[in-house]
Amino acid sequence: xxxxxxxxxxxxxxxxxxxxxxxxxxxxxxxxxxxxxxxxxxxxxxxxxxxxxxxxxxxxxxxxxxxxxxxxxxxxxxxxxxxxxxxxxxxxxxxxxxxxxxxxxxxxxxxxxxxxxxxxxxxxxxxxxxxxxxxxxxxxxxxxxxxxxxxxxxxxxxxxxxxxxxxxxxxxxxxxxxxxxxxxxxxxxxxxxxxxxxxxxxxxxxxxxxxxxxxxxxxxxxxxxxxxxxxxxxxxxxx
Amino acid sequence: xxxxxxxxxxxxxxxxxxxxxxxxxxxxxxxxxxxxxxxxxxxxxxxxxxxxxxxxxxxxxxxxxxxxxxxxxxxxxxxxxxxxxxxxxxxxxxxxxxxxxxxxxxxxxxxxxxxxxxxxxxxxxxxxxxxxxxxxxxxxxxxxxxxxxxxxxxxxxxxxxxxxxxxxxxxxxxxxxxxxxxxxxxxxxxxxxxxxxxxxxxxxxxxxxxxxxxxxxxxxxxxxxxxxxxxxxxxxxxxxxxxxxxxxxxxxxxxxxxxxxxxxxxxxxxxxxxxxxxxxxxxxxxxxxxxxxxxxxxxxxxxxxxxxxxxxxxxxxxxxxxxxxxxxxxxxxxxxxxxxxxxxxxxxxxxxxxxxxxxxxxx
Numbered sequence: 001x002x003x004x005x006x007x008x009x010x011x012x013x014x015x016x017x018x019x020x021x022x023x024x025x026x027x028x029x030x031x032x033x034x035x036x037x038x039x040x041x042x043x044x045x046x047x048x049x050x051x052x053x054x055x056x057x058x059x060x061x062x063x064x065x066x067x068x069x070x071x072x073x074x075x076x077x078x079x080x081x082x083x084x085x086x087x088x089x090x091x092x093x094x095x096x097x098x099x100x101x102x103x104x105x106x107x108x109x110x111x112x113x114x115x116x117x118x119x120x121x122x123x124x125x126x127x128x129x130x131x132x133x134x135x136x137x138x139x140x141x142x143x144x145x146x147x148x149x150x151x152x153x154x155x156x157x158x159x160x161x162x163x164x165x166x167x168x169x170x171x172x173x174x175x176x177x178x179x180x181x182x183x184x185x186x187x188x189x190x191x192x193x194x195x196x197x198x199x200x201x202x203x204x205x206x207x208x209x210x211x212x213x214x215x216x217x218x219x220x221x222x223x224x225x226x227x228x229x230x231x232x233x234x235x236x237x238x239x
Numbered sequence: 240x241x242x243x244x245x246x247x248x249x250x251x252x253x254x255x256x257x258x259x260x261x262x263x264x265x266x267x268x269x270x271x272x273x274x275x276x277x278x279x280x281x282x283x284x285x286x287x288x289x290x291x292x293x294x295x296x297x298x299x300x301x302x303x304x305x306x307x308x309x310x311x312x313x314x315x316x317x318x319x320x321x322x323x324x325x326x327x328x329x330x331x332x333x334x335x336x337x338x339x340x341x342x343x344x345x346x347x348x349x350x351x352x353x354x355x356x357x358x359x360x361x362x363x364x365x366x367x368x369x370x371x372x373x374x375x376x377x378x379x380x381x382x383x384x385x386x387x388x389x390x391x392x393x394x395x396x397x398x399x400x401x402x403x404x405x406x407x408x409x410x411x412x413x414x415x416x417x418x419x420x421x422x423x424x425x426x427x428x429x430x431x432x433x434x435x436x437x438x439x440x441x442x443x444x445x446x447x448x449x450x451x452x453x454x455x456x457x458x459x460x461x462x463x464x465x466x467x468x469x470x471x472x473x474x475x476x477x478x479x480x481x482x483x484x485x486x487x488x489x490x491x492x493x494x495x496x497x498x499x500x501x502x503x504x505x506x507x508x509x510x511x512x513x514x515x516x517x518x519x520x521x522x523x524x525x526x527x528x529x530x531x532x533x534x535x536x537x538x539x540x541x542x543x544x545x546x547x548x549x550x551x552x553x554x555x556x557x558x559x560x561x562x563x564x565x566x567x568x569x570x571x572x573x574x575x576x577x578x579x580x581x582x583x584x585x586x587x588x589x590x591x592x593x594x595x596x597x598x599x600x601x602x
Binding site for chain 1: 276277278279506509551552555557570571572573575576584586588589
């Protein structure tokens with residue numbers, strides 16, 4: 001079904017999506033929020049600029065955006081894929097606990113804030129370009145990969161990356177050793193096992209966005225993991 | 240009307256702006272339309288716009304926009320104005336009656352020329368004289384509020400959704416080189432006509448999305464310098480900070496940004512010695528003007544505007560440029576209403592000001 005979003009507000013557009021048991025294409029999307037929220041099994045292509053909270057609580061549906069996404073993409077998503085052929089705004093993947101968010105371009109502030117993993121649930125976020133400040137803030141689980149393929153000459157990540165991180169892994173494809181990480185995390189160069197761990201995701205990303213996965217995986221990856229020796233002991237009070 | 244302390248509205252906001260660097264005039268229609276996709280960011284308790292370059296035929300006079308609670312206070316206020324101003328023109332601001340906007344106060348505008356003798360007698364420069372008039376009215380004439388007071392500009396605000404406020408004030412009939420807009424979702428303070436954004440003093444206007452944690456610290460500092468916060472909401476203080484730092488202290492816009500969204504000490508430590516010294520100076524001297532808490536603001540002024548996020552970037556704001564125009568908004572969708580085919584939409588860093596000025600002599 002093809003929906004011309006011009007005439008629909010959030011509610012009507014989402015009603016139409018929910019009531020259709022088919023593949024959906026939304027044209028002329030302009031700021032309508034909550035697209036695909038909570039959906040389990042549909043495939044949605046968005047042409048235009050979807051509004052905030054795209055794919056919030058997503059539970060298995062597939063969303064492709066031809067354009068830029070706004071804030072809070074995949075907020076608390078549980079399963080499914082969100083592929084964005086453009087940039088994304090702030091707080092992408094906020095507290096997601098499963099599924100994949102792939103962004104061809106850049107991400108704003110607080111990408112992957114408080115992502116978490118549980119048993120078989122492992123959320124994965126890949127940003128093709130660069131990220132703003134507070135990447136992986138309070139990260140509790142899952143994998144965030146930033147590829148640094150932006151061409152604007154800006155650093156791969158802003159200030160204060162991985163602040164409050166206590167689980168999960170962040171991969172940064174860069175050899176920039178001047179990034180300031182907090183003392184509660186460790187940073188090391190990815191070994192072949194770790195590259196193997198992310199290879200399937202990066203290969204899928206490259207397939208979706210037409211990149212050369214050998215070249216991408218051949219870059220230098222820094223891996224950030226939490227320092228496991230009770231790093232936040234006495235941050236505020238003795239605990 | 241219930242005021243601050245008597246009412247609490249639980250909770251967001253939307254801002255947008257457009258400016259032509261070549262000073263080309265645009266009708267108010269597109270800025271009004273830009274607020275539509277951001278409807279959910281407001282709750283109908285306030286909307287407003289500032290337009291620059293809208294009164295070319297009266298550009299040498301201070302354009303005072305007023306809200307009056309009743310005719311008695313209007314007469315009283317006019318009497319006060321006549322003591323030190325020549326009222327060049329007085330007229331009701333034309334409005335379109337629509338069901339969405341009700342309970343309006345008396346909405347009037349006056350084009351004013353300060354009497355030279357009065358200015359000389361007060362031993363003040365003209366702009367300071369006018370600013371003091373605004374403060375006097377807002378503090379002492381109960382039921383009269385100066386909504387804007389700059390030259391060749393004006394603020395149009397009301398209780399309602401911004402797209403309705405734009406219709407109400409017939410903004411499609413005005414032409415300006417720069418427009419800012421606000422949709423309000425008041426979080427702590429009542430929704431009333433004076434409390435809608437933009438907040439203005441002289442040609443400075445502020446639209447703001449966020450909530451200032453440092454409001455009372457900022458208010459106490461700024462009230463030592465002749466300002467008085469009377470409008471029942473936090474954003475007002477940013478307007479006075481801008482006026483104080485830019486007009487009275489002579490700071491540049493960049494310096495203003497480094498005061499209100501000062502970098503963290505850890506960030507300052509990494510700067511070059513020269514920059515470190517300057518940033519340290521600004522943070523130290525104007526420590527009471529550091530604005531904390533989430534904000535994205537657009538400051539409008541004669542011939543330009545500046546957009547700024549708090550240093551942690553706790554509110555969204557995107558910027559795009561096409562031809563002679565620069566667009567700023569809380570959401571990309573709003574920009575795409577004004578310029579559907581704009582290409583590079585980017586988000587400035589927290590604390591990184593975006594300053595746009597119209598070419599000299601083009602406004």
